[in-house]
Amino acid sequence: MERFFLSLDAALASPFFGISLTIFCYAVGKWANARYRSPITSPYIVALVLVVGALHFGRIPLSHYRSGADLLTMMLVPATAILGTTIYSRRAFLRQNFVPLVVGGLVGSATSLASVWLLSRALGLDRTVALSMMPRSVTTPIALELAAISGGIMPIAILSVLLTGMCGVVFGPVITKLMGITDPLAVGAAYGVASHVVGTSKAVEIGETEGAAGSVSICVAGMITVALYMMFLV
């Protein structure tokens, strides 16, 4: 019997466990999302809850999960690199709307960085916490690398990116309505700059131009945020 538990533990500690558990839970999330359309059934949230639940109720140490999950985390760089193909396929759109999109990215990124810094300091949050939160409006891999460069706290950086994406989905429609702006380019850019990939999924739902402006803005704002953040650190 002891041998049984030892082998089981070895199996769970192998990289296969973390990878298969994550992919399986994500697949359930995709299925749930196709079946019940709601922000709560986003594949990401479902996957997160299922993985955490499985680890908790199975009493499986996080380090076991990590040995496989780290291989998926490695994929964050390729996941950002692949965004280069998005800019490429939308290059005509980018050229056509270059000035407004860059101005929007610049103003938005500057507002984001400055407001996070000022708000965190006003609320008495630590300097390290503030620095970890500042890149929160860009996509996770970029935000993580920026937070790492400044010696930030990774989980806080990730949490801020997640919260920002959810806020984008929830508040985006309210703000556009209150401000009475329907210009598809402006709406799409606002989602892309302010709430990265998660918010842009909302822009894609609204319309074709909104979605295009959103996806291009993720990349534009990503690059601008990197530049501004580095300048802030110096």
Added chain:
Amino acid sequence: MKVAGQFAILFVVCMAGVFLSGLFPFPLPASVTAMMLMFFLLLAGAIRPEALREVSDFMLGNMALFFVPPGVAILEHIDLIRGDGPKLLVVCAVSMVLTFAATLVAVRLTVRMLAARRRG
């Protein structure tokens, strides 16, 4: 083999991104360098878009999958976050609203100004 080859191309671009980032005198995220490199390689015709089709469709359609492990990692540091949690939420929400509104207005004004100049 097709998909493996596509992943290999993607990974080589990422590797080149890490290399290029290292050349700069200041730290630069390798993911951003790789993203720009990918764009320029496609633009220059060094990579055909079809050469990455299946992998890019998969990655772009399931981006969130790769964010699951970092999300789970939040748990490990739950004690770090518990105290500051509400403050983090306030900062993220207020800043997101400001950023969203600022971008909305900036793009709108720029479009109008460009249109006015073209007419004037």
